[in-house]
Amino acid sequence: MTYEKTTHIHTNLEWLGKLTEEILDPDLPIIDPHHHLWDRLGPYYTKELLADLTSGHNVRASVFIQCRYGYRTDGPEEMKPVGETDFVVGIAEEAAALRPDIAACAGIVAHADLRLGAAVQPVLDAHAEAAKGRLRGVRHYSASGGDRFSGAVPNSPLRMLYTEEFRAGFAHLAPAGLSYDGWLYHPQIPDFTDLARAFPDTTMVLDHLGGPLGIGPYRGRGDEVFAEWKGYVTDLAKCPNAHMKLGGLAMDINGFDLHKEPLPPSSGECARLWRPYIETAIELFGADRCMFESNFPVDKGAVAYPVVWNAFKRIASGASAEEKAKLFHDTAAKVYRI
Template identity: 45%
Template sequence: MLHSGEVRSQEHAPPASTEPEPALEPALPIIDPHFHLRDYREADDPRPRYRAADFAADVAASGHAVHDSVFIECSIMYREDGPAPLRSLGETAYVAQQAGRYGPLRVSGGIVARIDLAAHTPLEALIDAHAEAAGGRLRGVRNSIAWDAYGPLAAMGPDPHLLERPAFREGLRHLARHDLSFETWQFHPQIEQVTALARAFPENRFVLEHLGAPLGIGPYAGKLDEVFAAWRKDIVALAQLPNVVAKIGGLGPFWQRDAATPVTSQALARDWRRWIETTIEAFGPERCMFESNWPANSSVSSYGQIWNAFKLVTQGCSDSEKAALYQNTARSTYRL
């Protein structure tokens, strides 16, 4: 199963064509509300690891003033035995153990866990167990639905109809009682499912990841203008619901890229601008937050270039708008 934190061909190192860039607006305070870790129980596992200290080192090297962060579940360090719904407690406990201060950065100030909301398990007890394992850091739950009929994406694993299932919807009601947000990773043709869910559960708080993850590969390759038109319609409709906030980031890993074109923050800003500006216009800055989606986005750029690109796009924003986009929305959404 591939999750949004996983990278198939690139690990957490940026592409070879990337050149280091100095941070723009280096004093601007940032909360990164979407990053992942990579670790494995087997000591001889050949897959590269990416731990909290690695994330802190990437943040420090970027020169950006990232001072807090939110870990998003990505199926690591699960328990190896016991009932299936309880195994993800291993990830929550592991992340909590890695959490803390690394210089000026707080790693995993908040944790969004994987709790199977459709599981035939007493959810109150399961949520309480994750809250305890998270050491007071549990802020939300993610169950993803990312799927497309295009072959490589059709095999990704999540149930594309999960949000419609009665068992899941019954489980979702528990999150509002615990003041936990719900978020899902989906592709742009699935945004309407998120809209229908958020409309049906106005008492819940929802987070749209990766601007709805517009696709630009397979049957969508070379058709970004068409994708943008369809995506924009769905984003504007979703933004009408006041219980939804949007994460801005995660663009690129599912787009075609010209390997001969050098990676620069200027190039990223050019490619991302219309998607970012449309989302901010639709939701308003107070319901938008920038995210790195690191290290999944390492196949696209360096960590620092992601924030430079965002800052280039928001050059014309006011100080209060920047404060919302770069930290305040994340702080209020995840109660940091």
């Protein structure tokens, strides 16, 4: 059995700067529904976020997704993630003062340990208070390579989404008006599907196309992985409460290794690699349940912000104007109430 340890790719601005592209369809409105804020791969705070959001595409708003950053250092353990929400609100307010025309971090998807069961409610309430009207959902990621590989995020317990305590906490989301973002690897998509069926009134969002793997025992098995992934997402698409984020395929775990090339990838090259997954997801879920995402700064280790959106626009070039509006803006606006 192959064991492989990976890590997020550090941002190399000099390398990314070796390729520039003309912005395609620059007037198309965009909501970027998935980005982080941290300094793990190089700083990515107000300055860096606004530089990307204003780099040529018509990005109107963005949604911050939890990334285990800015936690409180004291107080009850379950309340420490509320520090991340405090931190993001500060970034949002700073960005609004600099660029009031862009709603940066208009929505926040926070972390709460759903395994707390009923005891998660005070944590949700604390996030809501700290978010100042921006709280939209919760992400308690469940990605796990088990004993097969180690990804850039710590392994979660396998089959966590089936446990009684997790589902007891999960049951508090819909009554609070909160959605759920799921981050896992493609063999775990059936876990997400079972959860979506068990909670049909909860809006569910599967991040990064369900994490198709290209590392460890999956390296070099692209056709097999795609077939397995397609079977899983075909089943998930039958759940009307399930939505799909289209992106996150430049990460280390996907195995495309774009960051190892002498030059950064063009939007045409990215479109060629990502098209099978993205087009399949759109065909299965429809444009009204799909949204393009940047996953920055994680994907910034392999591709520049203008290029990633150009790639999405190339893939969606055959879509109608109505479908493009949904894929790039309206679905995100609906799900995250922007």
